[in-house]
Amino acid sequence: MTDRGERFDPRTYEPGWRERWAADDLYRADDADPRAKHYLLTMYPYPSGDLHIGHWYAATGPDIVARMRRMQGRNVMFPMGFDSFGLPAENAAIDRGVHPAEWTASNIDRMRAQFRTMGCMFDWSREVVTSDPEYYRWTQWLFVQFFKAGLAYRAMAPVDWCPKDQVVLAREQVEGADRHCWRCGTPVVKRDLEQWFFRTTRYADELLDFTQIDWPEPIRLMQTNWIGRSEGAEIDFAVEADGVAPIRVFTTRPDTVFGATFMVLAPEHPSVATLTAPDRAEEVSAYTAAARRETEIERMSAEREKAGVFIGAFAVNPMTDERIPIWIADYVLPGYGTGAIMGVPAHDERDYAFAVRYDLPIRYVVLPRGGEAPVGKALVAHTDDEVLVASGDFSGMTAADGIAAITEELAERGQGAASVTYKIRDWLISRQRYWGAPIPIVYCPEHGPQPVPEDNLPVLLPHDVDFAPTGVSPLQSNEEFLAASCPVCAGPARRETDTMDTFVDSSWYFLRYCAPKEDGFAWDPAAVAHWMPVDLYTGGAEHAVLHLMYARFFVKALRDMGLLAFDEPFLALRNQGQILGADHHRMSKSRGNVVNPDDLTSRFGSDTVRCFLMFIGPWDQGGPWNPSSIEGVHRFLGRVWAVAQPDSGGHPRQIPGMPLESGVWPPGSSAPPADQELATLEGGMRALRQATHRTIQDVSEDYAGFHFNTALSKLMELTNALGAARDEGLALTDAYTEALETLLLLLAPMAPHITEELWSRLGGAYSIHQQAWPAFDPGLAAAEMIELPVQVDGKLRDRLVVAPDTAPEEIERLALASERVQAYLKGRAPRKVVQIPGRLVNVVTPGDSPG
RNA sequence: GCCGGGGUGGCGGAAUCGGCAGACGCGCCGGACUCAAAAUCCGGUGAGCGCAAGCUCGUGUGGGUUCGACUCCCACCUCCGGCACCA
Numbered sequence: 001m002t003d004r005g006e007r008f009d010p011r012t013y014e015p016g017w018r019e020r021w022a023a024d025d026l027y028r029a030d031d032a033d034p035r036a037k038h039y040l041l042t043m044y045p046y047p048s049g050d051l052h053i054g055h056w057y058a059a060t061g062p063d064i065v066a067r068m069r070r071m072q073g074r075n076v077m078f079p080m081g082f083d084s085f086g087l088p089a090e091n092a093a094i095d096r097g098v099h100p101a102e103w104t105a106s107n108i109d110r111m112r113a114q115f116r117t118m119g120c121m122f123d124w125s126r127e128v129v130t131s132d133p134e135y136y137r138w139t140q141w142l143f144v145q146f147f148k149a150g151l152a153y154r155a156m157a158p159v160d161w162c163p164k165d166q167v168v169l170a171r172e173q174v175e176g177a178d179r180h181c182w183r184c185g186t187p188v189v190k191r192d193l194e195q196w197f198f199r200t201t202r203y204a205d206e207l208l209d210f211t212q213i214d215w216p217e218p219i220r221l222m223q224t225n226w227i228g229r230s231e232g233a234e235i236d237f238a239v240e241a242d243g244v245a246p247i248r249v250f251t252t253r254p255d256t257v258f259g260a261t262f263m264v265l266a267p268e269h270p271s272v273a274t275l276t277a278p279d280r281a282e283e284v285s286a287y288t289a290a291a292r293r294e295t296e297i298e299r300m301s302a303e304r305e306k307a308g309v310f311i312g313a314f315a316v317n318p319m320t321d322e323r324i325p326i327w328i329a330d331y332v333l334p335g336y337g338t339g340a341i342m343g344v345p346a347h348d349e350r351d352y353a354f355a356v357r358y359d360l361p362i363r364y365v366v367l368p369r370g371g372e373a374p375v376g377k378a379l380v381a382h383t384d385d386e387v388l389v390a391s392g393d394f395s396g397m398t399a400a401d402g403i404a405a406i407t408e409e410l411a412e413r414g415q416g417a418a419s420v421t422y423k424i425r426d427w428l429i430s431r432q433r434y435w436g437a438p439i440p441i442v443y444c445p446e447h448g449p450q451p452v453p454e455d456n457l458p459v460l461l462p463h464d465v466d467f468a469p470t471g472v473s474p475l476q477s478n479e480e481f482l483a484a485s486c487p488v489c490a491g492p493a494r495r496e497t498d499t500m501d502t503f504v505d506s507s508w509y510f511l512r513y514c515a516p517k518e519d520g521f522a523w524d525p526a527a528v529a530h531w532m533p534v535d536l537y538t539g540g541a542e543h544a545v546l547h548l549m550y551a552r553f554f555v556k557a558l559r560d561m562g563l564l565a566f567d568e569p570f571l572a573l574r575n576q577g578q579i580l581g582a583d584h585h586r587m588s589k590s591r592g593n594v595v596n597p598d599d600l601t602s603r604f605g606s607d608t609v610r611c612f613l614m615f616i617g618p619w620d621q622g623g624p625w626n627p628s629s630i631e632g633v634h635r636f637l638g639r640v641w642a643v644a645q646p647d648s649g650g651h652p653r654q655i656p657g658m659p660l661e662s663g664v665w666p667p668g669s670s671a672p673p674a675d676q677e678l679a680t681l682e683g684g685m686r687a688l689r690q691a692t693h694r695t696i697q698d699v700s701e702d703y704a705g706f707h708f709n710t711a712l713s714k715l716m717e718l719t720n721a722l723g724a725a726r727d728e729g730l731a732l733t734d735a736y737t738e739a740l741e742t743l744l745l746l747l748a749p750m751a752p753h754i755t756e757e758l759w760s761r762l763g764g765a766y767s768i769h770q771q772a773w774p775a776f777d778p779g780l781a782a783a784e785m786i787e788l789p790v791q792v793d794g795k796l797r798d799r800l801v802v803a804p805d806t807a808p809e810e811i812e813r814l815a816l817a818s819e820r821v822q823a824y825l826k827g828r829a830p831r832k833v834v835q836i837p838g839r840l841v842n843v844v845t846p847g848d849s850p851g
Numbered sequence: 852g853c854c855g856g857g858g859u860g861g862c863g864g865a866a867u868c869g870g871c872a873g874a875c876g877c878g879c880c881g882g883a884c885u886c887a888a889a890a891u892c893c894g895g896u897g898a899g900c901g902c903a904a905g906c907u908c909g910u911g912u913g914g915g916u917u918c919g920a921c922u923c924c925c926a927c928c929u930c931c932g933g934c935a936c937c938a
Contacts, residue, residue: 177935218855222933225854230937251938264938306936331936341938349852350936423937544933615876617864621856626863629877636876638891710865713875720875723892789871794919796871834918840870844918 008641010605014753018119026767027121029077031530038074039531040066041510041570043539043547044081044128047107048088051114052587053595053613053625057579060610060750061619061706062538063120067749068703070121071773077531078121079513081128082108085136086502087165087183090435090474093467100435101463104131114598119606119752121769128512130505135512136437137458138522139505142558144440144451149561151199152429154449158335159195159428160188166469168195170428170501172226172546196430196439196498200553204229204422206567207552214572216620222544228423233407234338235416237263237315239275240323247271247315247326250337250421253347254410255402258391259365260342261355263315263326264308267291268334275326277312284311284328291330306331306354317342318415319392319406329354337421345378352378365391366399427550429501434465434474436499444486444493453487459495473497506547507554510534510569529565537570540578548573574706577622579613584624595625607751608634614708614750636716637754640747643722644740644758684728685735686784691721692739693781696774699746712750718743742774790815791842792824800841808835815841 021027042062045055066078089100096103108129115122128135146152160169162181168191173182180187200207204227210220232252239247247263265272267288276284287309308329315324324343331350332341345355346364355362364373366386373379388394388402397405410416430439438459440452452459466477475481475497486493508522514531515524533555539547548570555569580586581593588594600609612633617623695718702711722739730736741762748755748768759768783804788811790798798820802811812833815821821843834842 175933218933221855225934228934228937232938249938253938329936331938333937336937344938348938350938353936421937423934541932615863623863626877629863632876632878635891642891709863710875713865716875787871791870791919794870794917799871832918834870836870840919842870842918 006645008638010607010637010753011602013757014119014605014607017753017756018116021767021769022116022124024767025125026769027078027123028125029075029079029123031527033075035073035075037531038066038069038076038536039534040069040076040078041513041534041537042078042080043537043543044083044506044509045111046086046088047082047084047104047111049107049110051111051118051597053597053600054579054587055115056118056597056609057613057619057622058539058576059115059118059120060613061574061576061708062536063118063122064614064703064708064749065536065706066121067752067769068700068773071745071748071769071771073772076121077126077513078123079126079128080115080120080122080124081126081509081513082111082130083502083506083509084108084129084131085436085499085505087167087433087435090433090467093435094469099463100467101131104435117598117601117606119610121752126513126516128509128516130437130502130509131435133458133460134519135509136505138512139437139500139508140440140452140457140459141454141522142508142554143437143500143504144454144457145561145563146198146557147441147451149557151202151557152196153199154194154196156192156194157197157428158190159193161191161193162186162188165433166471167432168193168428168430170503171425172427172549195428197426198429198504198553200427200550201422201424203553203556204424206556207424207549213568213570215570216541216573216575219541219544219548219573219575223549226424226545226549230421230423232419232421233403233410233416234419235318235342235410237318237324237342239271239326240314240316241275244271244274246415247340248338249340249342250419251342251344253344253403254406254416255388255391255394255397255399256344256347256365257317257319257342257406257410258388258394259344259346259363260317260324261322261345261361261363262324262343264329264332264341264343264351264354265311265326266332266334266339267328267330269328269332269339271340272311272328275311275313280310280312283309287328306350306357308354308358310358318410318413325360327354327358335425336423346373347378347380349378349380363390365389366402427501427553429504430498431501432471432473433499434461434467436502437505438475439496439498439500441496442484442486442493443496444488444491446491447486447488449496450487450493452484461499473499475499503547503550507550508558510537510551511564532564533566533568534570536572536574538574538576541575575620577618577620579616579622580624582625582627587625593625595627600630604630604634605753607754608637611637611712611751615712617709619706619708633712636712636719637751639719639723640743640751640754641758643719643726644744644762681728681730681733684725684730685733688721688725688730688735688739689780690783691718692735692742693777695746696742696776697778697781700773700776703749708750715743715747715750718746744768745771745774786838788838789840790818790821791840792821793845794842797821797824804838808837811835811841815843 040062042059066076070076084104089104092098092103093100130136143152160171160174162169162184164184164186165181169181169188174188175182178187208224208227208229230252232250233254234248234250235254235257236246236248249263272284306329308327310325310327313326315326317324332339343351343354343360345351345360345362347366352362364379365388366379367373367389368386386399388397388399394402394405407416407418438461440457440459441449442452443449462478462481464478465474467474482495482497484493484495485491511523511528511532515527518524551569555564556567558564559567581591583593585591585593597609608630612630615633695714698714699711702708718739722736722743725736744755744759745768752769756768760766785801786804788800788802789796790800798818800811800814812835815833816830824845828846831844831846834844
């Protein structure tokens with residue numbers, strides 16, 4: 001079948017196999033398949049235009065795992081789709097006059113074709129495109145369910161506004177110290193606007209629970225910090241004014257309430273207007289106005305000097321009954337806690353700075369046992385060694401006991417209660433943009449906002465609108481779209497013109513994959529029950545507090561509506577690293593360091609690109625592009641090609657009558673076999689089988705752990721061993737065949753084309769990707785002789801070659817008998833001999849001085 | 852500032868429940884093949900000393916624990932990512 005030494009050229013066979021796999025629906029996942037299901041998902045891309053090398057990197061890892069799981073007998077679903085709503089399509093319309101729908105559709109066509117060249121086992125029959133009305137119809141339906149469940153609401157709030165994109169952003173989409181837009185990098189500004197929110201805060205506590213899922217620690221920490229749960233107490237401070245309700249503050253340190261010497265309100269606090277003394281009114285309103293004008297960046301800066309204004313009113317410390325002045329200052333944020341704090345300068349750095357600036361009293365009430373108050377700073381940290389002082393009956397208690405006791409005392413008096421506060425805010429989901437799912441709400445002058453009846457979904461995006469960004473949705477420019485009737489009274493009503501954040505689309509796409517053609521419901525409950533939850537999810541860590549948190553929220557909310565029966569969407573998560581340019585910078589067109597995967601595949605073929613990407617380093621780490629080493633990986637595949645054609649090189653010899661099982665020659669046996677040449681060959685076969693079975697074990701573990709770089713290095717070693725065995729004349733032995741077939745099977749997930757080609761040439765059944773994963777035989781993987789390092793005082797001095805089951809006494813005797821060891825002992829007895837079974841021997845000399 | 856992850860040959864990286872540091876690959880050096888080159892194959896390749904056997908040093912820095920430390924502990928330096936007046 002093969003010509004001797006036929007040249008290795010992937011271009012001659014790769015496209016043909018891809019066509020055949022597609023024609024045969026080789027990778028289609030069948031719901032009725034009785035084998036255990038395995039839902040493997042990788043984050044779907046935004047159809048930006050061209051497949052980037054990063055897409056290859058991200059997809060190849062999970063594809064390898066998907067292929068291995070399938071060969072291991074699982075019914076694997078590995079779908080792909082497009083997150084196709086979003087701003088770039090609209091910007092293309094503005095810049096180039098192409099309609100977003102056309103731009104998106106042509107990009108998807110191009111990227112779908114590029115995806116095919118990767119040779120991934122995507123099940124394209126399940127493709128989901130979120131801008132398809134058949135998809136966003138159900139996104140809208142889900143919005144209505146959230147609305148009916150009280151989880152979607154409209155409210156006026158200070159929100160983040162991107163002045164360049166002319167759109168509001170969720171808190172999670174504002175990044176960095178300079179508070180910039182995640183998409184365009186422009187610093188955001190605060191605006192008071194009426195917007196739609198999803199009530200993510202209702203699930204704050206449950207989102208902190210990761211016990212059901214196997215996720216990377218950094219992602220769990222990022223979500224935990226973002227949710228920002230703080231335990232403490234709310235405490236009421238009476239106000240010295242008739243008929244005015246007490247002011248409630250939140251603190252994590254109720255043990256320090258005896259040290260509260262002033263109170264600070266956020267400038268936006270509702271009590272400011274009623275409490276401000278007439279003679280302070282001018283200064284207060286000037287400060288409040290200035291605070292409002294300032295950008296978020298200036299206001300949030302921690303380095304900025306603490307400044308505020310006394311409003312001319314007093315509160316009463318509930319524990320000391322002291323009169324304390326009420327101030328306003330912008331370091332107190334309106335959206336967190338109660339928007340009011342008790343100022344405890346002795347035990348909070350910010351309060352300390354404020355007190356120093358305005359000469360307010362500083363009273364230390366928690367100190368190390370028998371210790372002195374620090375000079376010139378706050379005492380923030382508290383340990384078990386610290387006790388309350390100058391705190392009435394509570395003096396002498398530890399800080400922890402003080403928190404509990406004081407909270408209890410306040411609760412009994414009706415002046416406070418234990419309380420929990422979170423940093424997370426509700427998810428702002430409305431966008432003043434065109435290319436998204438319209439929010440299915442109509443406003444009736446009589447009945448207010450009403451959801452569009454489910455029968456009337458989808459609310460279709462009109463084709464003709466004016467895309468020029470004006471700060472309001474382009475949908476407002478279409479009168480036909482705007483006009484609606486009230487679902488309650490059928491009277492004239494106005495349609496909501498904002499669209500939904502694209503992260504709403506991606507919060508449920510994994511459900512749609514289970515039955516993408518279902519048209520009576522958002523998903524087929526039976527299919528979702530079969531496939532969900534996702535067994536393994538992969539994608540970028542940049543979505544830690546965006547998509548990955550929103551999707552968890554969605555599933556929990558839908559579960560509580562009775563629509564789903566599980567708690568978490570993604571049981572396991574793995575994050576890939578980023579591929580950087582050769583200049584170690586993020587790839588970008590402006591830097592000119594972008595690597596085009598199409599150029600590489602046309603030169604080297606897909607398998608080489610896949611293997612090279614996996615060989616760069618740990619998959620979760622990424623790294624800079626190093627164009628020179630791709631040649632090495634290509635050479636490796638060339639060697640695989642060569643060893644799979646054993647009669648094309650080396651010096652093959654037929655060894656008659658030598659079945660696989662007999663190929664065992666114990667090298668430790670005293671009587672050498674009669675035929676020395678045969679014995680050498682048998683030893684070589686034995687060694688090759690050992691290498692084969694070790695590789696099965698190592699590569700299986702490495703793939704499962706996403707250690708593709710080390711998996712490939714072990715496959716290289718097996719290939720090198722095959723090359724050596726061929727040169728030793730083992731090419732026609734069963735051990736060689738076993739090693740070669742194993743190599744192809746183990747390599748198949750990483751290099752699907754060359755392995756299919758060689759498998760076919762060797763006469764294997766189509767397809768290699770439907771073969772069983774090789775079984776590992778521990779007996780064959782074990783060495784019959786092991787080499788044991790011998791150390792003297794921890795330094796390597798000699799080696800012993802022994803059988804693995806050699807008794808420790810015998811090993812010690814052999815080690816001490818070693819000439820090298822004797823030279824270091826100089827006739828003395830060793831102080832001791834340390835043995836780690838199977839690992840090493842360490843002889844400790846008496847040394848010059850004992851001990 | 853707080854949280855998290857890293858620093859190992861010329862380069863990417865391996866080894867981390869303490870046990871042969873540098874697997875595998877790139878690059879480089881030498882050789883084979885060739886008129887020559889490319890391709891391919893073989894050998895060498897942490898540093899220093901030595902004719903050699905071998906010895907010494909070596910995993911960001913400085914200490915420590917241990918028979919033995921890239922791995923554990925303490926204190927630092929540095930790079931990357933996230934958060935950032937959250938009371």
